[in-house]
Amino acid sequence: MMNAHYPVLIQARQIAHTFNGTSLFNNIDMNISAGEYLTLIGLNGTGKSTLLRILLNLIKPERGDVLHQSGLRIGYVPQRWQPDSQLPITAEALLRLSLAKSDTSNKVEQLIEVWKLNAFAKQQIHSLSGGQWQRLLLARALINNPQLLALDEPTQGLDLKSQHEFYQHITQLHQQGTSIVMVSHDLAHAMSYSQHVVALSEGKICCQGRPQHLLENPEYQQRFICAHQPICLHHHE
Amino acid sequence: MPDFMTLALVGGLLITLISAPVGTFMLWRRMAYFGDALAHTTLLGLGIGIWLQLPIQLSLLVVTLIVAISITRIKLGNTLGTDTFIAIAAHSSLALGMLAIALLPAGRIDLMGYLFGDLLSLTETDLLLLSAAAAIGITTLVYHWRGLVMNSLNPELAQLAGYHNAKLNLILAILIAVVVAISTKLVGALLMTALLITPAAIARRWSTTPQGMIIGAVIIGWIAIAAGLALSWHYDLPVSPAIVSILFAGFIISRLIGKRH
Numbered sequence: 001m002m003n004a005h006y007p008v009l010i011q012a013r014q015i016a017h018t019f020n021g022t023s024l025f026n027n028i029d030m031n032i033s034a035g036e037y038l039t040l041i042g043l044n045g046t047g048k049s050t051l052l053r054i055l056l057n058l059i060k061p062e063r064g065d066v067l068h069q070s071g072l073r074i075g076y077v078p079q080r081w082q083p084d085s086q087l088p089i090t091a092e093a094l095l096r097l098s099l100a101k102s103d104t105s106n107k108v109e110q111l112i113e114v115w116k117l118n119a120f121a122k123q124q125i126h127s128l129s130g131g132q133w134q135r136l137l138l139a140r141a142l143i144n145n146p147q148l149l150a151l152d153e154p155t156q157g158l159d160l161k162s163q164h165e166f167y168q169h170i171t172q173l174h175q176q177g178t179s180i181v182m183v184s185h186d187l188a189h190a191m192s193y194s195q196h197v198v199a200l201s202e203g204k205i206c207c208q209g210r211p212q213h214l215l216e217n218p219e220y221q222q223r224f225i226c227a228h229q230p231i232c233l234h235h236h237e
Numbered sequence: 238m239p240d241f242m243t244l245a246l247v248g249g250l251l252i253t254l255i256s257a258p259v260g261t262f263m264l265w266r267r268m269a270y271f272g273d274a275l276a277h278t279t280l281l282g283l284g285i286g287i288w289l290q291l292p293i294q295l296s297l298l299v300v301t302l303i304v305a306i307s308i309t310r311i312k313l314g315n316t317l318g319t320d321t322f323i324a325i326a327a328h329s330s331l332a333l334g335m336l337a338i339a340l341l342p343a344g345r346i347d348l349m350g351y352l353f354g355d356l357l358s359l360t361e362t363d364l365l366l367l368s369a370a371a372a373i374g375i376t377t378l379v380y381h382w383r384g385l386v387m388n389s390l391n392p393e394l395a396q397l398a399g400y401h402n403a404k405l406n407l408i409l410a411i412l413i414a415v416v417v418a419i420s421t422k423l424v425g426a427l428l429m430t431a432l433l434i435t436p437a438a439i440a441r442r443w444s445t446t447p448q449g450m451i452i453g454a455v456i457i458g459w460i461a462i463a464a465g466l467a468l469s470w471h472y473d474l475p476v477s478p479a480i481v482s483i484l485f486a487g488f489i490i491s492r493l494i495g496k497r498h
Contacts, residue, residue, distance in 0.1 A: 058393050076397050087265045087389055088444040097387060098398065124445065144398075 006033040009072055009148050009179060010055050015064035017050060024050060025203040028064070032148065037170075037180040039190040042200035048183045049079055049152050051200065055181070056150055072148065075141030079152035079183070083133070085126040091136050092121040098143050107143060115139040115169075131162040138169065142178075149173060151182040155189070167193050191215065241357050245476065246466055248359040251367040252423060253436070253458030255374035256416050258451045260433035262378075262409055264441070265389040269434050270320065271308065271410075274327035275417045276429040278304045281330040282418070283351055284337025294366065298418040304330065305414035309406050354425030354477040356466070363422070370419050374412055381408060386447050424477045435484040436461065442491040457487060 010032040017024045024047040032038060032055065042048045053059045056074060057066055089097070095108045112121050117139060120132050128136065134154060141149060151170070155163040171193055174180050184190055190197050191211040198208040207214065263272055279297050286296030304326055311322060338346055350358075378385065384400035385408075392402050417429055424432050440453030465480030 053393070056397065058396060074397055076394060078391065078393055081391055084265070084390070086267075086441065087386075087447060088441065088450055089386075089390070089447055090445065093446060094390070097383060097390075098394075100398075101383065 006035050007069060008033050009069045010181075011067045012055055013065050013067075015051070015054060015061045015066070017047070017054060017059075017061045017063075019047070019050065023203055025200070028205060030055070030198065030205070032179065032181050034147065034179055035177070037174045037193065037195040038182070038198060039194040039196070040181070040183045040198050040200065041185065041187065041190050044185065046200045047203075048185075048200055052150060052152055052181065052183050069147075073144055073146045075144070075146030075149045077134075077137045077141050077149075077151045077154050080156065081137070083125040083128075085124075089125055090122050091117060091125055091128065091132075094125055094136065095140055095143060098140050100144055103144070111139045111143060130157045131159070134158060134162070134166060138166070142173070146178065148179045148181065151180070153183055153185070155184075155186065163189075241359070242466060242470060244359045244361070244364065245356040246463065248364055248367055248423060249356055249462035249466065249480075250459055251364065251371050252416075252420050252432070253455055253462055255371040255412075256420060256433050257436045257454035257458040258378055259374065259409075259412050259416050260435075261437040261440070261447075261451045261454050262385060262389060263413065264434055264437040265447075266409075268413070269430060271305075271323060272413055272417065272433050273430045274308070274323045275301050275305055275414055276421070276426045277327040278330035278334075279417065279421045279426050280334030280351070281337070282334070283346070284334040287341060287346065288337055294419065294422070297421055298415065300330070301414040301418045302411060305410040306407065309410040310403075350425075351421070352425050352427045353475060354421065354423050354428060356423045356476040356480075359423065367419060370415055374415065377408060377412060381405060385409065424480070428477045428481045431481040431484060432458070435481070435488055439484070439487045439491045457484075461487065 008031050010030075012028065012030045015028040015030075016026045028051065030051075040048050040052060050059065054061045055066060056076060057068065092108065092112065095111060099107055112118055115135055115138070117132075117136060120128055120136075125133070125136070138151075138154070141151075149170075154170075155166050158166065167189060170180060170182075180194075182194070191214075194211060196208065197211055197214060199206050260272075263269060278300055282297035282300035283293060285291070285300060286293045289296070308319070308323055308326060311319075338348070384395060384405050387395040387398060388400060388402055388405045395405070396402050413433075416433065420429060420432065436454040436458040437450065439457050440450050444450035444453055461480050461483045464483050465476060468474055468479045468483070469476040
């Protein structure tokens with residue numbers, strides 16, 4: 001695994017999990033180290049999101065252990081969280097609610113400034129556009145200075161311009177020292193931005209490594225094509 | 238104003254002080270059915286209380302707490318949904334309660350009073366009980382405010398922020414059980430959910446903050462209680478249905494003229 005000389009933030013050993021009685025994955029071993037930009041890829045239904053949530057200790061796996069570095073601060077952008085209009089709350093109030101109770105800094109104002117949330121900070125969260133909501137979720141995830149930022153299909157539903165801006169933000173955060181773990185079915189993104197790609201297929205990690213390494217190595221390429229058959233077949237037509 | 242009307246008014250205002258905030262959380266978390274189910278189980282509490290000669294408020298509280306905690310904690314696996322379990326628990330309790338009451342000598346219980354409540358039968362002891370419940374309930378909500386709101390918005394984000402979701406869910410379930418148990422005598426099992434949910438649903442129309450919605454729900458509940466009592470006094474109508482009808486009218490008006498936030 002990459003970054004062997006960096007501290008391990010999350011260590012998962014022998015993870016096995018089922019969904020509705022069907023085995024989702026078996027004996028998965030995975031580390032997430034400090035400084036990493038890791039993308040988890042795979043076809044729909046391969047359990048990428050479930051694996052991410054297991055890694056974050058949001059779901060307890062049926063077998064195996066997930067260990068976090070002591071005091072690890074995680075920022076999380078969940079998949080498809082559509083804000084519920086039943087609960088009235090503004091974008092700014094959501095940030096304030098997410099700030100640790102003991103934190104008396106002006107972090108909320110800073111985030112609004114840095115992430116350009118001014119235009120909609122006073123708006124109700126359920127009235128935001130897809131791009132505004134995603135930007136708010138990212139700012140929210142960063143509010144307690146996370147060491148690891150976990151993103152689950154963060155650009156789903158965004159137009160190309162917003163996607164590009166989003167990835168630029170993530171790259172910038174990575175350069176500033178935040179570790180990134182992302183679930184994506186966007187092969188182009190995984191190859192262009194991340195340092196390390198892990199591909200899930202048929203309940204196991206079918207291949208992993210640096211994007212360049214995956215692309216150049218015929219054996220890896222073959223396995224990678226297996227994991228992303230529809231995309232790659234289309235690509236080769 | 239006669240003493241019993243004063244007691245009814247103060248009691249109604251005290252109930253609303255805790256039922257409206259709890260009802261607002263129920264609305265945010267789509268738990269209306271949970272409240273309704275607990276209201277059904279109070280009939281079993283009534284039956285058990287009469288058979289064992291326990292104070293009725295105590296037996297209602299014990300039964301609603303047992304059912305609320307069981308529903309919240311039970312893990313049914315993949316084959317049965319929680320709503321199925323809630324429905325079975327609610328209606329089985331109702332059936333068992335009906336059997337217990339049917340076996341009593343005739344005239345031992347005022348079933349209509351139980352189903353529709355009787356705010357006018359409030360005693361000073363009831364007021365003390367309501368004051369204690371309201372004080373404890375509000376303190377609990379204020380103390381766990383951030384966790385409960387975050388958990389209502391997104392349980393996973395609440396968990397990552399260090400809140401204990403199972404504990405928060407249990408606290409809310411216990412508060413709902415307490416509100417249902419102490420209010421059954423006053424507003425009745427059948428109308429309980431309306432008193433919990435409708436003020437919050439009306440307040441939603443004008444609210445821009447979670448705190449504002451709760452305060453709005455309390456004020457709307459207070460208006461409905463006062464207006465319902467006045468209506469009942471002047472036109473000799475049953476109190477609880479008058480209150481719930483006023484809330485319903487308020488809900489319709491809020492849908493027609495309210496500003497949507």
